[in-house]
Amino acid sequence: MANHVRYAVSVDVVDEYSFAGETAADSDGTPVPATSSRTMSRIYPEVGKTLGGGVSNNSDLSGWTSVDGYGDDEDGKPDYSEATDSAAVLSDTAGSMLFIKNPGYEYSTSTELGDASTDTLEVYAGSTQFCDIPAGGAIVLPNPTANDIKIKRGGSANLAVEYAFLD
Secondary structure, eight states: OOSOEEEEEEEOOEEEEEEOOEEEEOTTSOEEEOSSOEEEEEEOTTTOSOEEEEEEEOTTOTTOOOEETSOSSOSSOOOOEEEOSSOEEEESSOOSEEEEEOOSEEEOSSSOEEEEOOOOEEEEETTEEEEEEOTTOEEEEESOOOSOEEEEESSSSOEEEEEEEEO
């Protein structure tokens, strides 16, 4: 049994902009515009910083008994769930933690990934969709109290879903 769960979140709201600088002047001193533009990135001024937080929590693991999504083999490899056009249940009880990742691949088998995909993964609590996870993205739900967390593909291809549910 694990002693604690550690996770962190970091978000940068990025502003990208392009501009053409003035690089020279003609013989009468008139600025001559540059022939190419430059693209710059910065933290969006209205936010002004990286957003983030993290925790190492052991207070809610005393009743933890299993990890769904990482199989019976104890090999450290995920047992992929399949997101189809019908919502599939990932957890049907409250638990200590739920990790959900859209690895960016179509579903092949519970142990093998299919072709690469850019489709999103829809996540529901009951019948209410609360987020789309883009390819490569993941979320952590600490101490989920919803008894019905579901997943559904956001495009036309059935998606592989990596998850770990500590109950």
